Amino acid sequence: MSQHADPLTLEVVDLIASVVTRYHEEYEEAACAHNLTGAQARVLSLLSHRPMPMRKVAVRLKCEPSNITGIVDRLEARDLVERRPDPSDRRVKLAAVTEEGRRTEERLRASLDFAREPLARLTEQERATLRDLLRRMLGENAENADEDEDCRDGDAKD
Amino acid sequence: MSQHADPLTLEVVDLIASVVTRYHEEYEEAACAHNLTGAQARVLSLLSHRPMPMRKVAVRLKCEPSNITGIVDRLEARDLVERRPDPSDRRVKLAAVTEEGRRTEERLRASLDFAREPLARLTEQERATLRDLLRRMLGENAENADEDEDCRDGDAKD
DNA sequence: TATTGTTATACTCTATAACTATA
DNA sequence: TATAGTTATAGAGTATAACAATA
Numbered sequence: 054m055s056q057h058a059d060p061l062t063l064e065v066v067d068l069i070a071s072v073v074t075r076y077h078e079e080y081e082e083a084a085c086a087h088n089l090t091g092a093q094a095r096v097l098s099l100l101s102h103r104p105m106p107m108r109k110v111a112v113r114l115k116c117e118p119s120n121i122t123g124i125v126d127r128l129e130a131r132d133l134v135e136r137r138p139d140p141s142d143r144r145v146k147l148a149a150v151t152e153e154g155r156r157t158e159e160r161l162r163a164s165l166d167f168a169r170e171p172l173a174r175l176t177e178q179e180r181a182t183l184r185d186l187l188r189r190m191l192g193e194n195a196e197n198a199d200e201d202e203d204c205r206d207g208d209a210k211d
Numbered sequence: 212m213s214q215h216a217d218p219l220t221l222e223v224v225d226l227i228a229s230v231v232t233r234y235h236e237e238y239e240e241a242a243c244a245h246n247l248t249g250a251q252a253r254v255l256s257l258l259s260h261r262p263m264p265m266r267k268v269a270v271r272l273k274c275e276p277s278n279i280t281g282i283v284d285r286l287e288a289r290d291l292v293e294r295r296p297d298p299s300d301r302r303v304k305l306a307a308v309t310e311e312g313r314r315t316e317e318r319l320r321a322s323l324d325f326a327r328e329p330l331a332r333l334t335e336q337e338r339a340t341l342r343d344l345l346r347r348m349l350g351e352n353a354e355n356a357d358e359d360e361d362c363r364d365g366d367a368k369d
Numbered sequence: 370t371a372t373t374g375t376t377a378t379a380c381t382c383t384a385t386a387a388c389t390a391t392a
Numbered sequence: 393t394a395t396a397g398t399t400a401t402a403g404a405g406t407a408t409a410a411c412a413a414t415a
Binding site for chain 1: 380381382383384385386390391392
């Protein structure tokens with residue numbers, strides 16, 4: 054380990070670190086502008102796709118389920134999120150955005166200009182190139198991390 | 212606002228989000244493997260370049276100076292960092308890595324394979340292309356966010 | 370008077386463990 | 393017995409405000 058990569062690779066690493074830093078700063082800023090913490094914004098954004106069991110939210114956020122209780126509590130206290138029973142399993146509570154939660158999430162998303170605005174500096178051809186390079190960097194298994202992978206019930210109950 | 216970008220742009224945005232997520236996960240993991248929090252690892256890494264006044268650390272981490280007191284306290288309790296007086300201004304305390312801190316930081320850095328390993332999937336030509344695209348995305352002012360901008364004293368004392 | 374670092378406080382996020390109600 | 397969600401607890405990061413030492 055500690056093998057030193059070539060200068061080009063190191064520069065790309067640095068650039069990626071800059072992207073990461075900038076992305077996070079803008080995300081926190083946008084969340085803060087709506088009186089949300091980063092974690093609250095992530096949960097709100099996640100639930101805006103579809104209602105989801107508390108446990109699944111924890112899995113998506115990669116944190117312990119007990120933490121989701123508090124985060125959803127705070128969102129629920131502001132009427133951005135609500136807990137609904139799951140008809141098929143009375144142990145489960147489905148966290149779901151309210152109408153106001155959806156509006157807040159839309160405003161939040163609209164203010165997340167980071168990725169859009171700098172991308173406008175690139176031509177369409179360049180964006181396609183960037184897409185291909187990022188895809189290959191991330192591997193074939195990561196292209197829809199936020200949209201698709203949790204559509205299945207995964208329970209196969211009947 | 213809330214203007215919907217073209218599908219290509221949205222996909223690139225998604226890919227960047229994946230990069231950001233993965234980078235952070237790996238960073239936290241690497242820090243955790245050395246019994247460090249993310250913030251502690253960032254401070255350690257920052258100080259490994261050179262000693263720095265507490266206040267400057269706060270500026271670099273974009274948080275309030277009072278927080279740095281606690282983070283450096285915890286690093287100092289483990290002999291990874293020490294506080295030194297600044298001969299030129301007795302108000303200032305310079306935070307500096309110890310020998311053990313430097314060794315820890317080196318091991319930490321060596322374990323941060325994320326950016327190196329996936330980059331190996333690209334040819335040198337592709338990495339150069341990626342570098343150019345990221346540079347243009349970030350703008351001309353961001354190419355050395357972690358290495359260079361704090362070399363100046365900024366005080367012009369003498 | 371302004372600046373550096375610290376303390377005190379409050380809030381949020383986090384993991385762990387124990388609890389409950391369901392399955 | 394196992395699972396979903398909660399509670400309680402402790403540690404860490406964060407911002408704010410007030411403070412001592414120094415400039």
